[in-house]
Amino acid sequence: MSQQTFVLVVVINLLGVAGIIVWHLQGRGRPTERLIAQIVFFALMTVALVFAKIMPFHFDAPHLDGSGPAVVAAKILWWTHLSWATIGFVRIYIVLDGRPREARLIQDLLVAVVYLGVLLSVMAFVFGVPIGTLVATSGVLAIILGLALQNTLGDVFSGIALTLGRPYVIGDWILLADGTEGRVVASNWRSTYLLTSGHNQVVLPNSVLAKQSLTNVSRPDETHQIMLPVRIVPSLPPKLVAEVMREALDNCNGVVQDPPPSVSLVDIDKTAIALQLLFRVKSPADRSPARNEVIDMVFRHCMAHGLEIARPAGGQVVSEAAPRDVLPSRSRSIIEAVPMFSRFTPQERDFLAEHASIVAFDADQVIVEEGSVSEKLRVVAAGVVVLSMGGEDLVRLAPGDCLGLRGFFVGKPELHAATARTRVNVLDIPRDIFARMMIERPSLSDDIASWIKETNAAAAIHGGALVQSGMPREVLREEMRRAFGAA
Incomplete structure (x- = not known):
């Protein structure tokens, strides 16, 4: 090896070590600056390799002049910086895409693939290890591990499918076919975590979640419709009764007024006018307070207009109404x-x-x-x-x-x-x-x-x-x- 080539190899090693030091000093809180530093050091090392006529994608026999360890170290550092620069691009893309939390699983998977590829490349192009034989030998071990970890791998691949399909993101409120519902607060390789309205955390394996039908209540927005049936004694025409119910819904502070609530006349018989009150709330967590307020307003407006809540259909009369002469004044x-x-x-x-x-x-x-x-x-x-x-x-x-x-x-x-x-x-x-x-x-x-x-x-x-x-x-x-x- 010529003196010039040896100097370039030493420069490559110095650049590689300096890049590692700068990478650690910048910290995790500055991903963009980290990526820029990685690109700069990787580019300088690549230029030095080209001038030294060293091919990192080719295995070279050890030099007899004692420069072999320096060349091996230079190649290892080059491959290391290549992996870091690639991972930096992946993380920057996820951040710019606006979904760093829900894409964590894909990020981890890509990082694992990059490191595995670099490890195999170093073994093949730096140390000359026959990768084909190694892969064939490890295939048997992979089959054994796959059978032993069948359930775990099912959760992992289900998590990957859910992440790619994006039926929900972190922060969405979802409802499952078995009645489980809550807000998605975290997701990892094996499980998804829901925070229910009762402030309990439900841990769902990804394989179980992937097999159930799922309703995303947060899309297209988080407003949630509620239906409340009401039965009113027919002392006024149905149209006027419906107007009183609309007035009661319009009076509620916890009900979304755009789109406006609606009242539907469902049925009528001698004992009651049946209506359905349809209204929306800002989020599923507001359902109970809003329902309570609507029931209270229906009662108040019925009293204000002289309406009486009817008994349930098929209910028995347990007491007679008070005589008219003892009813209180308005x-x-x-x-x-x-x-x-x-x-x-x-x-x-x-x-x-x-x-x-x-x-x-x-x-x-x-x-x-x-x-x-x-x-x-x-x-x-x-x-x-x-x-x-x-x-x-x-x-x-x-x-x-x-x-x-x-x-x-x-x-x-x-x-x-x-x-x-x-x-x-x-x-x-x-x-x-x-x-x-x-x-x-x-x-x-x-x-x-x-x-x-x-x-x-x-x-x-x-x-x-x-x-x-x-x-x-x-x-x-x-x-x-x-x-x-x-x-």
Whole structure:
């Protein structure tokens, strides 16, 4: 070997060692810089090999001048850098493709193939090992291992098929034919991990997952449709009953309004009008809260419109309805639906119902203006009301919810504007009625103050609390008594 060739071999070894040091110093957090360094060092080593007239794809007999170990080391370093550069390209492609997590299995497989190919190449072109004989010998061993690891290999190849087919990605919510459902949180060579709505982790072997029919709830988007059957006593025409149900769905804050919910009339007989309520939620995890809210709204709107929930089909009558002359008045029924009035005595609720009046508002009409101080406590009797702040809609109120609480009880300007979304009936209760009741029963202010403190946190979520969060109940009670002239 000439002096020039020996110098080039030494340069190749130095470049290879320097490339390894730079590769480790850059760390795993800089894949792009790593790839650039690998390409640069690999290109310099290739140029040096060409000038040294050393062919890495050809086995050369050992040199008699003692330079053989240096040539072997140069070839090994060149093949090592070739494998790293190839793996770097694979990882950069997966990152640019936007799916580094779900493509981890394919990445690991390609890395294994690259390392195996480089190992065989080094054995054949550097050390002159007959690869054909080695492969033939290892084939028998591969058959034995394949039979012993049949189930494991089935999981591995099923995982590869699932990764290539991409029926789901990490983060999707899937539903299996056996009823198992959950969000995909991880996937590896053997198993796929689901996080269920009960916050439990289900581990599914890939071979089992590949054999089942699978519904990807997250595609094309994660909105999920729910069907709720309802039976209503036919006291109104079916068209009007359907309108009440649409109003109840429109009143729900946890229901997706675009596309809008729908109501279908299914059946009618002497005992009931059967309907199906179809609505969507933002994700499968919201199904239970949304269903609870819809059921609550259906009940409220049925009460507001004088509708009665029918008994199940084929159900037996266990009690007769109350006589008409003992049924509560409309105002009394509305008051019974307000949580605050549950602290009042029956006589006080009768007194409120006697002096309250029902006022109607058309759609888009302002009921309570933002910044106003209301002299009346207003209770939604029927319809849908939208609370807004600064022109932005915050929450929808249903029958039984109160308006004007902040101005009515503590004399401060309202933080929200209340606007009728549909035609709305409101039960108005004058301030002087509450003042008379507080004078007759001073402890009533304690009951109301306790309710306001309990409601305060929920009110703060929608743009501001009714009173200062740190205000003691005793201070609030005294302010209310002064506001109502009962101090």
